[in-house]
Amino acid sequence: MSEAAGQSQSFQAQPFQADVARLLHLMVHSIYSDRDIFLRELLSNAADACEKLRYEALADPALAKQPFNITIGVDKDAGTLAIEDNGVGMTREDLADSLGTIARSGTRAFLDRLGARPESGELSPQEAEDVRETELESKGGAHVDLIGQFGIGFYSAFMVADRVEVFSRRAGSDEAFVWSSDGKGSFTITPLDLDHAPEHGTRVVLHLTEASKDYLDAYKIEGIVREHSSALAAPIELVESPGAEPRRLSDGQALWTKPKSAITAEEYADFYHTLAGQFDAPALTIHWRAEGRHEYTVLAFVPSSRPFDLFNPERHGRARLYVRHVLITDDADVLPRWLRFVRLVVDSADLPLNVSREMIQESPVFGAIKKGVANKILHELTKLAENDSAKFDDVWKHFGVVLKEGLYEEPEKRDALFALARFASSSHPEGGRTLKDYIAGLKENQTAIYYLLGDDLKRLAASPQLEGFAARGVEVLLLPDPIDAFWVSTAVGYEGKPFKSVTQGAADIASIPLLDAAAGEAPEAQPPAGLAALFALMKQTLEDSVAEVRASDRLAQSPACLIAPDRGPDRRLEQLLAEHGQLGAATKPILEINPKHPLIQALASLVGSPDRQKIEDITWLIFDEARLMEGEKPANAPEFATRLTRILLEAAGRSAA
Numbered sequence: 310m311s312e313a314a315g316q317s318q319s320f321q322a323q324p325f326q327a328d329v330a331r332l333l334h335l336m337v338h339s340i341y342s343d344r345d346i347f348l349r350e351l352l353s354n355a356a357d358a359c360e361k362l363r364y365e366a367l368a369d370p371a372l373a374k375q376p377f378n379i380t381i382g383v384d385k386d387a388g389t390l391a392i393e394d395n396g397v398g399m400t401r402e403d404l405a406d407s408l409g410t411i412a413r414s415g416t417r418a419f420l421d422r423l424g425a426r427p428e429s430g431e432l433s434p435q436e437a438e439d440v441r442e443t444e445l446e447s448k449g450g451a452h453v454d455l456i457g458q459f460g461i462g463f464y465s466a467f468m469v470a471d472r473v474e475v476f477s478r479r480a481g482s483d484e485a486f487v488w489s490s491d492g493k494g495s496f497t498i499t500p501l502d503l504d505h506a507p508e509h510g511t512r513v514v515l516h517l518t519e520a521s522k523d524y525l526d527a528y529k530i531e532g533i534v535r536e537h538s539s540a541l542a543a544p545i546e547l548v549e550s551p552g553a554e555p556r557r558l559s560d561g562q563a564l565w566t567k568p569k570s571a572i573t574a575e576e577y578a579d580f581y582h583t584l585a586g587q588f589d590a591p592a593l594t595i596h597w598r599a600e601g602r603h604e605y606t607v608l609a610f611v612p613s614s615r616p617f618d619l620f621n622p623e624r625h626g627r628a629r630l631y632v633r634h635v636l637i638t639d640d641a642d643v644l645p646r647w648l649r650f651v652r653l654v655v656d657s658a659d660l661p662l663n664v665s666r667e668m669i670q671e672s673p674v675f676g677a678i679k680k681g682v683a684n685k686i687l688h689e690l691t692k693l694a695e696n697d698s699a700k701f702d703d704v705w706k707h708f709g710v711v712l713k714e715g716l717y718e719e720p721e722k723r724d725a726l727f728a729l730a731r732f733a734s735s736s737h738p739e740g741g742r743t744l745k746d747y748i749a750g751l752k753e754n755q756t757a758i759y760y761l762l763g764d765d766l767k768r769l770a771a772s773p774q775l776e777g778f779a780a781r782g783v784e785v786l787l788l789p790d791p792i793d794a795f796w797v798s799t800a801v802g803y804e805g806k807p808f809k810s811v812t813q814g815a816a817d818i819a820s821i822p823l824l825d826a827a828a829g830e831a832p833e834a835q836p837p838a839g840l841a842a843l844f845a846l847m848k849q850t851l852e853d854s855v856a857e858v859r860a861s862d863r864l865a866q867s868p869a870c871l872i873a874p875d876r877g878p879d880r881r882l883e884q885l886l887a888e889h890g891q892l893g894a895a896t897k898p899i900l901e902i903n904p905k906h907p908l909i910q911a912l913a914s915l916v917g918s919p920d921r922q923k924i925e926d927i928t929w930l931i932f933d934e935a936r937l938m939e940g941e942k943p944a945n946a947p948e949f950a951t952r953l954t955r956i957l958l959e960a961a962g963r964s965a966a
């Protein structure tokens with residue numbers, strides 16, 4: 310395509326991507342009370358643009374012609390507010406891509422939270438309008454909180470403006486363009502005379518709506534900048550009217566470079582909001598300078614709520630890595646995966662600046678920083694757990710499931726993580742138990758730390774496998790997260806006590822005294838007559854579905870439960886492996902029977918009677934009941950229904966037809 314043709318096409322209005330159109334509609338119609346957010350977002354973009362050029366100028370110093378600076382310009386007569394930076398700027402393609410589509414994963418997640426998105430592809434303006442109106446009506450104000458939770462970047466400008474113009478010139482380019490839109494479905498990009506363009510960088514001009522004219526007030530602007538944006542790494546100036554002397558609002562000294570004593574809690578929190586794009590208060594702020602073999606400064610935050618993408622497999626630590634205050638990347642792989650909820654800035658004095666981003670991250674110095682950062686964060690979490698257990702419990706509630714990945718992935722950190730770990734248990738289903746607490750409560754003759762794996766805490770707490778343990782006052786850890794099955798099977802133990810699944814192998818608890826000694830002796834002492842014959846018959850009936858039918862010492866109230874054989878994986882681990890296609894053939898479970906249960910005793914007395922059908926029905930129903938208690942389905946649903954109906958009919962006094 311010729312340049313001329315390209316330009317004439319760019320004069321035409323281009324439709325926004327359907328998602329952007331939806332987002333813009335939300336902005337315009339938003340009743341979100343914190344409209345100040347738009348200035349914070351635009352200033353943050355301006356500072357990012359300066360950081361990008363600072364990095365590019367390392368290789369080509371001629372690109373950055375002036376010291377970095379952000380200017381907020383007020384023009385009361387025109388009713389405009391301009392945010393200008395002398396950062397990297399945007400090409401025509403950048404303008405179309407960055408301001409016409411949605412690249413931010415956070416914004417995308419925000420839209421996803423609002424519900425099903427329209428078909429991909431562009432909608433006609435009328436179609437888009439219909440979709441949006443319906444959504445707004447049906448969702449009511451649900452989006453309001455979400456805006457605060459995610460931040461929405463550049464498009465927040467349309468909360469206060471009915472037209473936005475973006476004048477931009479890419480550093481090193483001799484072309485400039487202006488992007489313009491009223492936020493109603495389309496935008497234009499037109500070439501810009503270089504006399505009206507920034508030397509390099511971007512000027513965003515907001516034509517404020519009548520209702521937003523208060524943003525022309527210098528005090529208001531100053532307040533927002535001081536409160537939210539003073540930690541940005543570029544100075545911010547205010548020009549109160551066209552031609553007036555600029556007034557400096559912020560010195561552009563990055564927050565982490567200041568001494569801790571000079572930083573308020575609010576400044577830390579505001580910096581965290583900009584860094585994380587999340588607007589909760591940080592649960593823990595860790596700011597330190599390492600001075601030894603390597604010199605670096607770290608400012609790290611533990612959020613107080615879960616980021617939306619915590620379980621996205623592609624989510625990394627998301628660290629901002631600086632070398633001597635120059636931003637190298639905002640996606641550095643500083644943290645191990647099990648600390649991926651931490652947001653942080655690392656500024657190194659020793660890493661080389663003149664090599665590629667990739668090479669920096671492969672250097673031994675970077676390796677040493679990674680190690681130091683993980684150790685320090687773990688140390689601070691441990692201190693929090695010791696000094697403020699209520700606050701730590703909250704951190705664990707949100708991120709314990711991620712920290713537990715470290716138990717599996719980094720065995721050398723296991724001891725430190727064990728000291729942090731909090732569990733729900735049979736005696737404390739509400740959670741908050743440490744392994745230390747557990748060990749302190751060991752019963753006479755107890756040789757193991759018992760646990761029960763599953764996927765639902767409530768069901769685990771009601772599990773029949775716990776009955777025999779409860780009868781002896783033995784605490785059992787309830788482990789409901791998928792990662793539990795992995796770490797617990799590889800961890801050797803804690804304080805000399807091995808971890809032992811209560812659904813695997815023999816329970817080995819007969820030697821632990823019963824709390825209520827009058828409740829009876831061990832079950833094997835008094836096997837009811839016909840029990841051996843019953844077990845043989847049950848095994849024959851269940852055929853290949855079970856490996857064995859045997860008496861249990863882990864049951865008290867329930868008739869039966871399923872357990873895994875002594876050797877082989879726990880049943881839950883096996884389930885998880887099967888779900889991920891990593892299991893060839895499943896091992897058959899053992900059906901353990903409570904010989905003292907009235908149902909079992911009644912069934913034993915039927916052995917030898919001609920009513921074989923009834924024994925078979927009850928046997929299968931006992932087996933399926935045990936499966937149901939584990940959250941599984943009956944082995945064969947139609948057969949289960951037929952047998953259950955037959956037995957119910959008989960119980961109701963009718964025989965099956």
Ligand SMILES: Nc1ncnc2c1ncn2[C@@H]1O[C@H](COP(=O)(O)OP(=O)(O)OP(=O)(O)O)[C@@H](O)[C@H]1O
Binds near residue numbers: 350358396397408464
């Ligand atoms: N002043 C600017 N200078 C240069 N590029 C900009 C500027 N403002 C926005 N952009 C470009 O537009 C893109 C979209 O901006 P937006 O604020 O919506 O999201 P973002 O800044 O990428 O998100 P995040 O804050 O999560 O990094 C930016 O990534 C950037 O490429």
